Amino acid sequence: MIDKSNEVFDRVMTYIMSEIPDLTEDNFGSDDSDGPSDYFPFISIVQNGSLTSNDNQDDRLQENKAILMFTVEVYSNKIGGKRSECRKISSLAGDCMMQMNFRRESSGFRTNLTNNSIARHVSTYSVLADNEHFYRR
Numbered sequence: 129m130i131d132k133s134n135e136v137f138d139r140v141m142t143y144i145m146s147e148i149p150d151l152t153e154d155n156f157g158s159d160d161s162d163g164p165s166d167y168f169p170f171i172s173i174v175q176n177g178s179l180t181s182n183d184n185q186d187d188r189l190q191e192n193k194a195i196l197m198f199t200v201e202v203y204s205n206k207i208g209g210k211r212s213e214c215r216k217i218s219s220l221a222g223d224c225m226m227q228m229n230f231r232r233e234s235s236g237f238r239t240n241l242t243n244n245s246i247a248r249h250v251s252t253y254s255v256l257a258d259n260e261h262f263y264r265r
Contacts, residue, residue: 130194132257133158133175136228140173140200143224144217168246169213171221172201193258195265198230202249203240211237214249222251229262230255 141156154167158174177197202217204210214237222232235251256263 129178130196130257130259131175131178132196132262133198136175136198136225137173139228140221140224141171144171144220147220148217168203168205169217170203171217172199172203173221174199174201193256193263196255196257197233198225198253198255200225200251200253204247205245206247210247211249214247218249218251222253225253225255228255229264231265 137156137158141153144156145151145153151169151171152167155170157170157172159172175196176199179195179197180193200218200221202214202221204213204217206213218235222235225232230253233252233254236249238248238250240246240248254265256265
C-alpha cells in the first residue's frame, strides 16, 4: 500500500509554519479527532483513503500507483475573526497541496459538534501517487 501521510503532513505543516511563524508543531495533528484540546488555531492533516489505480497496474503483484485522499481541518477559537483565520490557513494548506499536484475535492465550513463556539473549516484533496511522486489526475 502506498502511504504518503508523513510526507504530506510534514510538507504542509512546514509550509504553513513558514507563512505564519507564530505557529508551532503543537498546532498540528495527524490523527482523526473530535477537535483540538489546547492549541489554537489547530490544523489536522490526515490521509483518510487509498484506492489502487487500476489504470496503472501491470502483471507484478504490487501496487504501482494509488489515488490518495487527504482531509485538512482547521479550527479557530478567536473571539473575532475565527472564520477569517480558518480561511487563511486553509488557503495556505491548499496552496501547498496544489504545489504537490493535489486536486481539491471539497472545501467549506462544518458545524463543530463538540463546541459550536469553535470555527471548523474542512477541505478534502486527492492525488495519484506512487512511492516517489505525486501526479495530477
